[in-house]
Amino acid sequence: MRVIVVGTRGSTLALTQTRFVVERLKENWPETEFKVKTIKTRGDEGASPKEQNIFVKELEEALLRKEIDIAVHSLKDLPTELPKGLKLASVPKRVDPRDAFLGRTAKRLEDLPPKAVVGTSSVRRKAQLLAYRPDLLVKELRGNVDTRLSALGNGEFDAIILAAAGLIRLELRNRIDQFLDPEVMLPAPGQGALALEVRLGDDLAEELAYSLHDPLSFARVQAERAFLRGLGAGCLAPVGALAQVLEDGTLRLEGVLLSEDGKSYIRAEIEGEPGEAEELGLELAQDVLAQGGRELLGAGPGWGGVKT
Numbered sequence: 001m002r003v004i005v006v007g008t009r010g011s012t013l014a015l016t017q018t019r020f021v022v023e024r025l026k027e028n029w030p031e032t033e034f035k036v037k038t039i040k041t042r043g044d045e046g047a048s049p050k051e052q053n054i055f056v057k058e059l060e061e062a063l064l065r066k067e068i069d070i071a072v073h074s075l076k077d078l079p080t081e082l083p084k085g086l087k088l089a090s091v092p093k094r095v096d097p098r099d100a101f102l103g104r105t106a107k108r109l110e111d112l113p114p115k116a117v118v119g120t121s122s123v124r125r126k127a128q129l130l131a132y133r134p135d136l137l138v139k140e141l142r143g144n145v146d147t148r149l150s151a152l153g154n155g156e157f158d159a160i161i162l163a164a165a166g167l168i169r170l171e172l173r174n175r176i177d178q179f180l181d182p183e184v185m186l187p188a189p190g191q192g193a194l195a196l197e198v199r200l201g202d203d204l205a206e207e208l209a210y211s212l213h214d215p216l217s218f219a220r221v222q223a224e225r226a227f228l229r230g231l232g233a234g235c236l237a238p239v240g241a242l243a244q245v246l247e248d249g250t251l252r253l254e255g256v257l258l259s260e261d262g263k264s265y266i267r268a269e270i271e272g273e274p275g276e277a278e279e280l281g282l283e284l285a286q287d288v289l290a291q292g293g294r295e296l297l298g299a300g301p302g303w304g305g306v307k308t
């Protein structure tokens, strides 16, 4: 019997997500033996999150070298194009995609005084914050979730913004003061979702991973990622996107492209069937590009990379 090795980064969040995935896999496949293998990535060693791919590349290399059979990623860290020989096997059920506000004294974004210092390292969060509250000061905040929480405790920041999903998975939901309304802060494409990646042709690993697949979560992130890809921007760019399934089953995709200072932005939405998620994302991207997005992208520093 083949032992299936599930690869993960070593951060507390990555390990927690992976343990959760492996528990579900064991439930579905009680006869199969699963092992977790931790892979060090440059992202964990403090490389700038502005570099493309830092959280993902080492895991993909380990897959290709057959050191691991299933890689567990945060979907938003995964570039929109996968390397040759690898395949996205499944997207499990997504948790809350929104961004979370954590304040030192103010408990809501609206309650921060002018010139309050907000920590984030994401240009997407920075641009949307400044679009909504141009009076705030945005300061670089790096590191994993634990590091960011202690930076808030140190008094260096009046507030920080993090993905709600990470805090929820770490059972730190009680630290969240406010879930930011997507009207104000559209999440990163894929935020709150996981991705299970396998080698092309490893049918066993693919079948095991696919048992965790959630088609509606997949349709949503497919639309969001197609929007990003259609912009030709990569996730280093100030781009937000959120797809939701309405009560009648319609997929609604909202997307925004901003300038880094938040002074200009183009926001648009589109509705259609979950089955045409990819087309909807690409169409919305064309719409945003035609409405001035091309000029916005041209003015930026070449948003090639990938991140949040």
Ligand SMILES: NCc1[nH]cc(CCC(=O)O)c1CC(=O)O
Pocket: 074, 075, 076, 077, 161, 162, 163, 165, 166, 190, 191, 192, 193, 194, 308
């Ligand atoms: N950029 C790193 C990263 N990748 C995934 C998450 C959170 C969990 C998720 O979105 O699934 C985070 C931390 C954050 O942005 O606050």
